Amino acid sequence: MKYYAIIVAGGSGNRMQTETPKQFLLLKNLPVLMHTIKAFAQSDTQPKILLVLNKDQQAYWARLCEEFNFHVPHQVIDGGTERFHSVKNAIHAIEEESYVAIHDAVRPLVSKSLIDNCFNEAELQGNVIAAVQSSDSVRLLRDDKTTALKRDEIYLVQTPQTFSISILKEAYNQEFDTHFTDDASVVESIGYEINIIEGERGNIKITYPIDLELAELLLKN
Ligand SMILES: Nc1ccn([C@@H]2O[C@H](COP(=O)(O)OP(=O)(O)OP(=O)(O)O)[C@@H](O)[C@H]2O)c(=O)n1
Numbered sequence: 001m002k003y004y005a006i007i008v009a010g011g012s013g014n015r016m017q018t019e020t021p022k023q024f025l026l027l028k029n030l031p032v033l034m035h036t037i038k039a040f041a042q043s044d045t046q047p048k049i050l051l052v053l054n055k056d057q058q059a060y061w062a063r064l065c066e067e068f069n070f071h072v073p074h075q076v077i078d079g080g081t082e083r084f085h086s087v088k089n090a091i092h093a094i095e096e097e098s099y100v101a102i103h104d105a106v107r108p109l110v111s112k113s114l115i116d117n118c119f120n121e122a123e124l125q126g127n128v129i130a131a132v133q134s135s136d137s138v139r140l141l142r143d144d145k146t147t148a149l150k151r152d153e154i155y156l157v158q159t160p161q162t163f164s165i166s167i168l169k170e171a172y173n174q175e176f177d178t179h180f181t182d183d184a185s186v187v188e189s190i191g192y193e194i195n196i197i198e199g200e201r202g203n204i205k206i207t208y209p210i211d212l213e214l215a216e217l218l219l220k221n
């Protein structure tokens with residue numbers, strides 16, 4: 001079987017509010033994105049790596065690779081307007097029967113074992129996504145009123161999100177919908193049931209400045 005990792009790094013990081021997009025910021029002296037790519041390169045599965053980057057940032061990335069002597073093999077794919085379009089561009093580049101893990105570039109702390117478990121489970125079940133249960137109480141806002149939800153029924157979804165390429169091609173053939181906040185929501189919308197695997201509390205998404213500080217603390221030397 002063939003394996004691919006689509007690492008989506010085509011965003012502009014508005015919530016982070018830094019001039020340099022967050023995927024290129026330094027985390028323990030190495031750009032965030034390089035930590036993420038290394039995690040996949042060190043996994044037992046050894047997927048082919050497709051890196052999705054905004055066209056305007058590809059020359060900058062090439063310079064960073066030289067500066068940091070970064071030689072992990074990867075293919076660069078053009079980013080799209082939304083995360084959905086970035087993923088879709090990468091899916092088009094895959095032509096063989098395979099399992100594909102889609103992962104946010106800005107989740108650099110993902111472990112090798114989570115990556116391998118996701119590939120193994122997807123091969124058994126067709127798809128699997130990493131998620132953790134909420135440790136906070138949660139409330140639903142509707143019509144200006146909030147109501148408590150059953151916490152045990154709430155999962156916080158992470159990446160990797162791993163699927164057979166045939167499911168992905170079918171799902172990403174549809175039009176973009178604003179409810180598509182991840183790959184599981186795209187696949188689910190065409191009728192597939194989504195399987196969950198236990199994620200990692202340390203597999204945080206760098207979204208706000210405090211997340212980068214947390215990642216510095218969590219990253220092992
Ligand atoms: N058009 C886009 C938008 C997002 N992403 C990627 O999807 C991941 C998750 O998105 P998010 O954290 O929202 O990143 P940004 O869109 O960059 O951040 P913001 O929403 O704050 O602007 C990131 O690795 C981001 O680079 C992408 O590849 N293409």
Ligand SMILES: C[C@](O)(CO)[C@H](O)COP(=O)(O)O
Binds near residue numbers: 158159181183205207
């Ligand atoms: C894919 C994701 O990381 C799963 O939690 C999340 O939905 C991405 O959301 P964002 O708003 O694009 O950061």
